[in-house]
Amino acid sequence: MDASNKESALNVNASSIKISDVSQDGDMLTFAITSQNLSGSGGVCVFRTYEDFIWLQQSLFSQEDVPELQGVIFPPLPDKPLPSHSHTQAKVLKQLGFLSLGDKWQIYCKALELYLQQVAAHTLLSKNKELYNFLSSSESPGKQRSKKGIFNRLSQVMEEMRKEGHKDVDEFFQSERDKTTNLSVLFKVATEKFLEVVLTKQKLALACGHFSTSLHLCVNQENADAVAFSKICLKLSDIIETMKRNFEKVSDNDMSTLGLGLELESRYQEAKREMLFRRTCRLVELDNANKNVDRAKPNKKAHMEEVQKATQKEFNLISSVAKQEIVHYHRTRVQVLRDFLIDWCEKQLSTAQESSTLFSQYLEACKGLAV
């Protein structure tokens, strides 16, 4: 996630990639993506739909001639943005989590933006020509290919579970696998729980709104006493309105900082787990190749040995890439989480200070309220 990667063949300044706008037409979202190249000149803006992003992701995956790619932790692409109507809301929430919240897909766009930045900053991935086309070609990129490449493994669930448990030859990787399994679950759970918290705060804001409305209904100018009571009701209504705005602001802060951060972290943990799994599958292949060599009949033996050597070489390559990726990941994820946590804390602190001031102003005003 380095800001500028001078080895990139693209000359794109990764941190300059922004999603500057999003427009919705029915169920279809179109994103405006702006980017600049490293020299700072020549900004370009393109329009892409989600399908285009999928095409990009697949292009990144399916570079068959680059075996090292299997050791790469691919930046996770957010799920498809489904606009939520009342009957699909629960489903969308379950699928997208925090990314479905917020005004006008703000949080989703931020996640997409981060995705592009991460891809563009990655040493291996940024070399992909398709990325350049994606970011700068005014034509929309090609249609989705049939799902080739390493994506195929996803359908074999049972086999996956069996392979997942395969003991590793390398202590470093074994411990990484165990840690990731544990941590990715924990992050997922924490994200879900936080989502619950934020949704409840939104409900509270709504309840405040209703309350404020029902207080307005109490307004009655019939006689002097009713007028006095009405004034009080209106005052209380103002206070409840303030509470409402407070809840809205607090949950906004939650969503756009810690919520997004947790969501991204849990997806990244997933991506890491997938990479480790790919490597484990390779390991299983390697073990099988070794067994085949031992069991091979003399006429096949030479062939088996060749297969074994090739598999071993590929495995070593993947392992070394994987190790680098993991080390890099450990470093950067802490930074990312730190930034999100600080941002969250600062925003909540300022919101709390504002509310505190507002309430004390109200207190002063209330004491002067005549009955």
Add this chain to the structure above:
Amino acid sequence: MLNLLVIVMHTHLQNKPFTPTPPETDPPTDIFSEEGYTVQTPIKHPSLHTNILEPKFNGIQSDEELDLFAGKHIQPTNHTNSGALLEEEEHGDTFELNIAVTNPEKMGDGMNAFMTYKVSTQTSLPAFRSKTFSVRRRFSDFLGLYEKLLVKQSLMGCIIPPPPQKSVVGMTKVKVGKEDPSSADFVEKRRAALERYLQRVVVHPALLQDPDVQEFLEKEELPRAVNTQALSGSGFLKMINKASDAVNKMTIKMNESDNWFESKLQEVENEEQLLRRLHASFDSLVNHRKELCSSTAMFAKSVAMLGSSEENSALSRALSQLAEVEDKLEQLQQEQAFSDFFIFTELLADYVRLLGAVRGCFEQRVKAWQRWQEAQSTLQKKREAEAKLLWANKPDKLQQAKDDITEWEAKVGQSERDFERISSTLRKEVHRFEVRPETSNLLHKEKCRDFRHHIVKYLESLHRTQHRLVKCWETFLPEAKAIV
């Protein structure tokens, strides 16, 4: 000193919410004291005064009886000088009785525990055996009193104040012996509600004379009241609503000869609807806050688990800190929910119950009218029966028929008189509530004052919460920044 006690009781002004505040913030001097009511003791501000008395109320110490009432009688002097005095002379009956409910004490333990309260009376009325006396009563005794008053024929048409609400949650905390500020708060609020209840009862001239009320105040030991479940809180409202449903279902619709009753009832019903809606709104607020508490707690747990699994030590520490912050937030939300509930929902519920009691009286009147109508129609049938017997020439049964007629003529007379009596009592009651300055306009002035006071209390609690939130975030920020 006793001369000072010969004062008109101001039920609702004495109902100065005795809300304890957490130690760090003292309540501002009571804002209502400048509204022209002075206290007849050297200390001017009721709230300051009660704060001084506070330590006495918590222990089982001896207290000078007289001091209990020092903050509790207030006389309108500067209100509108001439106006107040004139009104005082208008109604002859000045009450010579003061009531205080104090010294909550827990008896027994475990789930059989209960609170008793000291009910102290100070009076110069001859009906009582002594001038100052006190007894200990428990919550169900108060409910029992209400039940007795409700069924009395002699009190038909009188607006009988409804009892305070039972609270399973609040009481369970107390029983279990949880020594936290919220259960002390609960006991205090209950004490205040019980006091307000009794004060409303004794300010009512007819109720004050009732032997059950006097017994309640005076008698050393009262038999345990049973079956009080139905009478408290939602049980009370269910009862009232059942009665009005029954009335609506009666086939003989009341032929209202007096529009005053109809329009007054409409007023009461409108008012009640309004307050009910407010109460429901607040209730939903409280429930959501409780939801927020539990979801915050769950989040805190999940973050704590993250913190302990996380390898990077600074991040791990920050996450553990975060879990603690969230725990604190949960606590804050709890307290806020509690004060949401008690400050406003209780108040609103109390008013809704009071208006329900008023509505109940109107229903009683309608029922009395219906009984009268039914008696008349039965009488008519008896007369027709007699006529038939005469026609059929059955002299042996005739005497019975004549006896029946006499009996029912008496019943018709009685039920008509009952109806008239209830009608005029009800009229007087409503008038009493609306006009007399010392009881205040129940539907308006008291409500305004109570609301205003409680809004201030609520604002204070909201402000306190935000302030503590700021502290939480300020503590966490350096931890987050320390992550490398």
